[in-house]
Amino acid sequence: MSEHDPSTATIDRDLAAIEDALANGVAVHPNPSARELQELALALRADAPEPEPEFAGELRTRVEAGFPPAPGSLGAARASLRERLRPGRLRRALPAMGVIALILVPLVLVVSLAGSPEEGDGGGGGGGGAGSVAPEAAQDSGGRAIAPAPSSGGVAPGQSNRKIERSIGLELEAPVDELQRVADQITSVTNRHGGFVLSSSLSTGDESAGGDFELRIPEDRLRPALRDLSALATVRSQSQSGRDVTREHVTARDRLQAARAERRSLLRRLEDADTDEEAEAIRTRLDLVSAEINGLRAQLRDLRLRTNYAVVTVTLLAAEDSADEGAGAAGSFDDAVGDAGDLLAATAGIIIRVLAVALPLALIGGLGWLIGAVLRRRRRESALA
Amino acid sequence: MLVRSTGVSEALVEPVALMTGAQTEGFAELYERTFPRVYAYVASLLRDRAAAEDVTAQAFERAYRKRRSYRAGRGTTEAWLFGIARNAALDELRRRKRRAGLERDHEDSGAPSPHDHAELAVRRETVRAALASLDPRERDLIALKFAGGLANAEIGRILGLSESAVGTRLHRTITKLREACHE
Numbered sequence: 001m002s003e004h005d006p007s008t009a010t011i012d013r014d015l016a017a018i019e020d021a022l023a024n025g026v027a028v029h030p031n032p033s034a035r036e037l038q039e040l041a042l043a044l045r046a047d048a049p050e051p052e053p054e055f056a057g058e059l060r061t062r063v064e065a066g067f068p069p070a071p072g073s074l075g076a077a078r079a080s081l082r083e084r085l086r087p088g089r090l091r092r093a094l095p096a097m098g099v100i101a102l103i104l105v106p107l108v109l110v111v112s113l114a115g116s117p118e119e120g121d122g123g124g125g126g127g128g129g130a131g132s133v134a135p136e137a138a139q140d141s142g143g144r145a146i147a148p149a150p151s152s153g154g155v156a157p158g159q160s161n162r163k164i165e166r167s168i169g170l171e172l173e174a175p176v177d178e179l180q181r182v183a184d185q186i187t188s189v190t191n192r193h194g195g196f197v198l199s200s201s202l203s204t205g206d207e208s209a210g211g212d213f214e215l216r217i218p219e220d221r222l223r224p225a226l227r228d229l230s231a232l233a234t235v236r237s238q239s240q241s242g243r244d245v246t247r248e249h250v251t252a253r254d255r256l257q258a259a260r261a262e263r264r265s266l267l268r269r270l271e272d273a274d275t276d277e278e279a280e281a282i283r284t285r286l287d288l289v290s291a292e293i294n295g296l297r298a299q300l301r302d303l304r305l306r307t308n309y310a311v312v313t314v315t316l317l318a319a320e321d322s323a324d325e326g327a328g329a330a331g332s333f334d335d336a337v338g339d340a341g342d343l344l345a346a347t348a349g350i351i352i353r354v355l356a357v358a359l360p361l362a363l364i365g366g367l368g369w370l371i372g373a374v375l376r377r378r379r380r381e382s383a384l385a
Numbered sequence: 386m387l388v389r390s391t392g393v394s395e396a397l398v399e400p401v402a403l404m405t406g407a408q409t410e411g412f413a414e415l416y417e418r419t420f421p422r423v424y425a426y427v428a429s430l431l432r433d434r435a436a437a438e439d440v441t442a443q444a445f446e447r448a449y450r451k452r453r454s455y456r457a458g459r460g461t462t463e464a465w466l467f468g469i470a471r472n473a474a475l476d477e478l479r480r481r482k483r484r485a486g487l488e489r490d491h492e493d494s495g496a497p498s499p500h501d502h503a504e505l506a507v508r509r510e511t512v513r514a515a516l517a518s519l520d521p522r523e524r525d526l527i528a529l530k531f532a533g534g535l536a537n538a539e540i541g542r543i544l545g546l547s548e549s550a551v552g553t554r555l556h557r558t559i560t561k562l563r564e565a566c567h568e
Contacts, residue, residue: 006556006560011552011553011556012552014556014559014560015537015552015555015556018555018559022531022534036563037559037560037563040512040559040562040563040566041531041559043508043509043512044512044516044527044530044531044532044562045531045532045534047509047512047513048422048425048426048428048429048531048532049424049425049428049429049434049437049532050421050424050425051420051421051424051425051428051438051441052434052438055438055442056420056421056424059416059420059441059442059445060416060417060420062442062445062446063412063413063416063445063449064413066449067445067446067449067450377545379479380472380475380476380479381475382479383475383476383478383479383482383521384475384478384520384521384522384525385521
């Protein structure tokens with residue numbers, strides 16, 4: 001009757017009867033068919049194989065010992081490695097790893113940002129936010145590093161006593177309301193290093209605010225003076241040039257010595273002159289030689305001035321958006337916010353790029369794992385086929 | 386003396402908290418509670434006592450090593466453990482198939498004791514013969530239910546079936562077994 005096509009009610013009744021029998025250990029269902037199934041269920045359970053006591057004791061010992069691998073076996077090495085990589089240990093190392101990551105990640109980002117070509121002419125962002133730039137690290141408008149002016153030596157190698165005429169150009173940028181202060185400090189720095197201001201001009205109006213300063217700085221104080229000047233405001237650019245005037249100096253000096261010798265000779269000849277005509281001719285010649293000596297002396301003085309003192313031309317520029325509240329010469333709050341924004345944008349860019357690579361890989365990997373799991377299951381189940 | 390599981394009610398006991406600090410102790414409790422049934426299930430499936438011992442030990446060791454991967458949301462600890470034991474047993478069956486092709490099963494899963502009552506011995510033999518007439522998947526289901534003592538829901542977890550599907554299959558199988566006993 002219901003054996004070939006049992007109804008749901010029959011199935012439910014029989015299953016409930018089986019569960020009852022398994023729970024109570026007796027087959028007492030009033031329906032003979034269900035009772036028969038109960039007896040069969042009890043017989044199946046009673047006939048289940050039982051383990052040997054020796055095996056049970058041996059396995060219990062291994063369980064209580066935590067399944068120790070045989071010493072020196074591959075399993076022992078794996079267990080040791082697992083112990084070293086235990087989550088607890090890793091968790092303890094997490095703070096240190098976090099600190100290292102916090103230091104390394106921004107460092108890498110900053111280095112990569114600084115190295116990107118579009119940041120080179122950032123116009124006050126990025127490196128500009130640092131405020132002052134020492135001459136050693138200064139960059140010109142093209143982003144190239146400028147070597148500091150050496151305190152001695154010069155263009156011509158091989159001679160330590162060369163006469164070099166140096167010219168330094170420095171562009172400083174400061175907010176409009178800081179221009180006057182920076183101008184005062186330029187003069188102050190120049191004086192402090194034994195130099196002088198040859199000319200200066202300063203305009204602090206909103207339109208064309210800025211200034212120009214022509215300074216003379218002693219050659220031996222050039223390096224510290226440039227460092228101090230660079231510290232006054234943001235360095236936009238720096239340039240330098242050198243001209244070897246040793247030959248001019250030597251020529252002028254030699255000519256001066258010769259002119260002096262000639263004058264001494266002329267003076268002796270003048271004392272010995274016998275006639276008025278002869279004396280007059282010697283005096284005329286003496287005048288010419290004296291004029292030449294004066295000219296050469298002036299030339300040497302000018303050369304000494306140009307080689308002992310470097311020409312430093314400082315151009316003071318008003319920073320863009322310098323009228324904004326809170327702006328400062330040495331890295332304003334706005335600069336910091338801008339830098340932080342740039343950094344965040346760059347970080348987001350990196351994350352998006354990483355995700356663009358990692359997500360498809362993860363999807364492919366997940367799909368592969370899923371297919372593998374299904375295939376593994378099928379292979380196993382094939383044992384029952 | 387071996388204490389037989391009390392069947393379905395046993396499977397409804399709260400799962401052992403394997404993820405607690407005293408993991409070894411938790412696993413030992415699980416072992417004490419399930420060892421005879423795991424062995425019975427594996428031996429029923431393999432029908433070879435020596436292989437059943439190896440596979441049972443292997444299953445418990447695997448479970449111990451993987452105990453941190455157990456997630457309560459994916460079923461009871463018993464379903465998880467029997468899943469591991471089943472995989473190990475199926476792997477053993479596959480290896481055996483590879484080794485010996487269609488080699489006959491040993492069928493040494495418990496000869497009748499000389500002290501058994503004659504009627505009981507006959508009954509056992511009848512049931513064993515009927516079991517042998519089932520296909521391996523049906524034997525697997527019977528073993529999970531009556532040797533493993535698992536609830537239908539736990540069997541469903543292991544086989545990837547719903548609880549009602551397990552009930553329907555179980556009814557069909559045990560009815561078939563009854564008919565085989567009558568033949």
